[in-house]
Amino acid sequence: MPFDFSELFTSGVREMLPRLEARRLAFAFDCRGPQLTLPGDAVAMRCSLHRLLCGLAELIEVGFLVFDAETGRTPSGEAAARVRLAGTGLAARDKTMSAVLRRLGLEDMPALASDAPGTRRARGRCPRTGAPIEFASLGKDGLLFSVEWVDGQAEHWELARPADAHGTPAWLVYDNVMAARSLARRLQRLGWAPRLFGSVAHFRRELLSCGDAALPALVITVESDSLAPSELEGLAHLLPPGTQCIHAVAAGSPTLTQAERIAGFDLKVRPLSPWELHQITERLCEQRRRPWRQSLPYPVVQEERPRLLVVDDNLLTRLMARSTGEALGYEVAAASDGEGALQSCERWSPDVVLMDVHMQPLDGLETTRRLRELQALGRIAPCAVVALTADDSEATRRACLAAGMDGHLAKPLMLPTLAAELHRVCAGHGRQAESRAGLAFATEWPVAAEPPPAAPLPGLQRPAAAPGVATNGSGACAA
DSSP: OEEEEEHHHHHHHHHHHHHHTTTTTTEEEEESSOOOEEOSOOHHHHHHHHHHHHHHHHHHEEEEEEEEEEEEETTTEEEEEEEEEEEEEEEOOOOHHHHHHHHTTTEEEEOOOTOOTTTTTEEEEEETTTTTEEEOOOOOOEEEEEEEEEEEEEEEBBBBSSOOOOOOOEEEOOSSHHHHHHHHHHHHHHHHHEEEOOHHHHHHHHHHSSOGGGSEEEEEEOOBTTOGGGGGTTGGGGTTOOEEEEEEETOOGGGGOOOSSTTTOOOEESOOHHHHHHHHHHHHHHHHTTTGOOOOOOOOOOOOOOOEEEEEEEEHHHHHHHHHHTTTTTTEEEESSHHHHHHHHHHHHEEEEEESSSSSSSHHHHHHHHHHHHHHHHHSSSOOEEEEEEEOOOHHHHHHHHHHHSSSESSSSSSHHHHHHHHHHTTSSSSTTTHHHHHHHSEEEOOOOOOSSSOOOTTOOOOOOOOOOOOOOOOHHHH
């Protein structure tokens, strides 16, 4: 029976949430592209995703995970869904890694000529779906599983009606910075203007102090250890009539079995699926189509956010750095080599650049020297440059400073360290970076404006929407 891939992917992460949260693993979750209906066995697909999710969680003991999916078409026109599951931090020992790879049916492959010492690669096929699976352990860069499902007979379709919130305010209450920003970015794709709060107390103070023109049309609170359902009592009564209030909880939460629901809030299991957020947005559109219910048709101006350019020839590092940078409130773009970095700096004018040191053919040191020369000539706007490398030797640090870099970060990339360093070097580089970007762990977190669209994954094309047809550009997130 046909099934919706993005909904099934969301369901897979829902099943993993208890395990991830019990181990305090931070993660980001995204599912981009139009809705894709695949024929075949949904149970087999669920099994395929779950075994990979379990494998990744077992291989990262402490750190940060990325669950990333994208739908589209191959160059030959076939419908495709690609999943990348990545992790960085403290990895499991080689013995554990070998056991996981055997369980997944993956065989070790020779490392590529460009791989750093200690790189481990493996390849195989899913026993349930036959999809090709690739694995790479790249030392301090982290781990990556990549799998793609291609079906020439798949029904490929998009949402039938546009859903655009047109800058309407949405307020989120969640104490998990990574998950909160994932949700905020998805809402932005649907036209919402989200604000993030780390506590109900701060949310309530702001609600009582702001004017009617700034009140939200959507409120999403997320269950956590620091947010009990009892704290939400009476909150809905302070909001304008017609405000959508949602309390998102994990599957299996006791809240789902309570006889008395939270007054004024709809309960939903997190992460919210692409279709659920589309319905929420469509509900707002429906209210606006009824003149007697048009209570919140105002625009909201988004504050411009500091820009971060990630330069690395390693796909995994770009993926991890993009997710963590977005979580800290930056617009993020990426380049895979030195020449691409210089072109991006000229076109996009980042405030700070995370620069890999060991790249080919133009390494990070020479790229930085050229960047500084072009800045001296006035061709590129000034920016801070921070080295991001697995080489933490004193000699490399001195070489980075001599080339014109402003700082140095050692892999693996950890969120608190990145937050502190970017806040340090970005202070004073325009766009009020010092006043907002470093607040990722404060009570209220800023939301970065949507960065330039990322290039489609190699071999995967996103089809253009037909006139009057909306794409499902929203991705699944951790709430």
